[in-house]
Amino acid sequence: MLRLSKLTDYAVVVLVRLSDMEGVQTSPGLAAATGIPEPTVAKVLKTLAASDLVSSQRGARGGYRLSRNLSSIPVADVIASIDGPIALTACVEGSGSGCESQGLCPMRGRWDPVNEAIHKALSSITLADMQMSLLPAFRTPDLAHPAAFQAAAE
Amino acid sequence: MLRLSKLTDYAVVVLVRLSDMEGVQTSPGLAAATGIPEPTVAKVLKTLAASDLVSSQRGARGGYRLSRNLSSIPVADVIASIDGPIALTACVEGSGSGCESQGLCPMRGRWDPVNEAIHKALSSITLADMQMSLLPAFRTPDLAHPAAFQAAAE
DNA sequence: GGGTAATAGGACCGGTTCAGTCCTGATTGG
DNA sequence: CCAATCAGGACTGAACCGGTCCTATTACCC
Numbered sequence: 001m002l003r004l005s006k007l008t009d010y011a012v013v014v015l016v017r018l019s020d021m022e023g024v025q026t027s028p029g030l031a032a033a034t035g036i037p038e039p040t041v042a043k044v045l046k047t048l049a050a051s052d053l054v055s056s057q058r059g060a061r062g063g064y065r066l067s068r069n070l071s072s073i074p075v076a077d078v079i080a081s082i083d084g085p086i087a088l089t090a091c092v093e094g095s096g097s098g099c100e101s102q103g104l105c106p107m108r109g110r111w112d113p114v115n116e117a118i119h120k121a122l123s124s125i126t127l128a129d130m131q132m133s134l135l136p137a138f139r140t141p142d143l144a145h146p147a148a149f150q151a152a153a154e
Numbered sequence: 155m156l157r158l159s160k161l162t163d164y165a166v167v168v169l170v171r172l173s174d175m176e177g178v179q180t181s182p183g184l185a186a187a188t189g190i191p192e193p194t195v196a197k198v199l200k201t202l203a204a205s206d207l208v209s210s211q212r213g214a215r216g217g218y219r220l221s222r223n224l225s226s227i228p229v230a231d232v233i234a235s236i237d238g239p240i241a242l243t244a245c246v247e248g249s250g251s252g253c254e255s256q257g258l259c260p261m262r263g264r265w266d267p268v269n270e271a272i273h274k275a276l277s278s279i280t281l282a283d284m285q286m287s288l289l290p291a292f293r294t295p296d297l298a299h300p301a302a303f304q305a306a307a308e
Numbered sequence: 309g310g311g312t313a314a315t316a317g318g319a320c321c322g323g324t325t326c327a328g329t330c331c332t333g334a335t336t337g338g
Numbered sequence: 339c340c341a342a343t344c345a346g347g348a349c350t351g352a353a354c355c356g357g358t359c360c361t362a363t364t365a366c367c368c
Contacts, residue, residue: 002156002233002272003325004242004265006356012264026314039358046316059365060313075268079156088158110166110284111158114229117279118156121271130264157354160327180343193329200345213336214342 008082010036011044015078016131018054019070024063044082051081070131076122086122087115162236164190165198169232170285172208173224178217198236205235224285230276240276241269 013034018025021033027045031038045064049056055067080086088111167188172179175187181199185192199218203210209221234240242265 002158002237002240002242004156009265028314037357040356042315043357049315050317056315057365058315058363060311061366062314062364064315083156086156088156111163113283114276114279117275118272121275122268125268125271129267182343191328194327196344197328203344204346210344211336212334212344214340215337216335216343218344 002088004079005083007040007044007047008079010034010040011048011078011082012075012127012130014041014044015048015053015066015073015127016070018064018066019127019131024057024061024065026063029063048078048081051077053077053081069128071126071128073127074123075125075127075130076119078127079122086119087111088118156242158233159237161194161198161201162233164188164194165202165232165236166229166281166284168195168198169202169207169220169227169281170224172218172220173281173285178211178215178219180217183217202232202235205231207231207235223282225280225282227281228277229279229281229284230273232281233276240273241265242272 013036014030017030017034025033027042028038030036030045031041034041045054045056048054049064052067053073054064056062056064076086167190168184171184171188179187181196182192184190184199185195188195199208199210202208203218206221207227208218210216210218230240
């Protein structure tokens with residue numbers, strides 16, 4: 001199957017949760033609220049901040065907040081932020097030399113229409129859509145008792 | 155990015171090439187025609203045969219042939235054959251016990267609309283579409299001199 | 309001004325997955 | 339009966355990824 005990176009999954013959770021909370025939120029705070037380990041939440045938030053999906057405030061009393069509304073964030077943006085450009089490809093881009101079978105790669109351009117279709121599909125779904133597809137029980141978590149999340153996650 | 159398995163890429167190449175050739179083709183023959191190593195071609199064909207995308211003939215003078223026309227094979231079918239069901243997911247299915255955070259997984263069902271959109275997109279594109287998006291030079295390879303492919307691929 | 313709380317941005321390690329190969333058996337034509 | 343071919347699975351080496359941690363840097367607050 002098309003494997004989605006776990007980090008992307010976390011990113012969606014964190015962003016949705018962030019929209020439920022008021023003001024700036026620290027990464028330890030979000031970790032407690034989501035049940036995701038703190039270092040991992042921090043990593044995700046740093047990546048999201050680099051793509052301007054969240055804005056960050058450094059220093060004491062700092063933290064993160066959404067830089068746009070959930071309905072203005074297509075899931076394509078989140079995937080692109082964490083996993084890189086959306087493209088179904090087997091060719092490794094890091095190699096610099098391109099495909100090993102230089103210029104004769106029979107794949108050249110073959111997947112383009114597929115990628116285009118996928119990108120279009122992912123751009124039409126926003127985080128607000130994903131938020132709504134949750135079970136109601138998880139839509140408005142009891143923020144007064146974040147520990148309940150921790151316990152349940154074990 | 156959404157990584158596509160290399161085998162799936164090979165599968166598309168082999169299927170398109172298969173449609174260009176007459177009669178049943180052996181896997182060594184297709185390996186020579188595509189420049190893909192023979193054991194790998196054999197593995198791909200076995201998998202495709204298990205999904206009925208190609209039909210196989212065992213024994214001497216046996217081989218493979220397409221079981222449907224290229225325009226009747228959505229790329230979704232090829233991906234599903236090689237990579238398994240099309241679903242963007244971070245949850246590991248092999249685990250049997252499902253998500254570790256039993257029943258409280260905040261993801262539950264969240265990606266469903268996304269998967270649906272992707273599946274729809276991939277079902278609307280056939281191998282015939284991908285064949286056409288090739289550079290003309292590679293559309294009708296010189297089958298009389300398959301060695302040219304081998305040499306160029308090195 | 310100094311201490312504390314928080315983000316920024318890497319480096320790093322271990323586990324998992326995957327591409328690729330090979331081996332043994334089953335089937336069929338000559 | 340022999341040779342050619344597919345079927346199916348085991349195995350290995352390498353690449354990738356998740357997760358953690360460490361060291362700056364920045365800003366608030368006393």
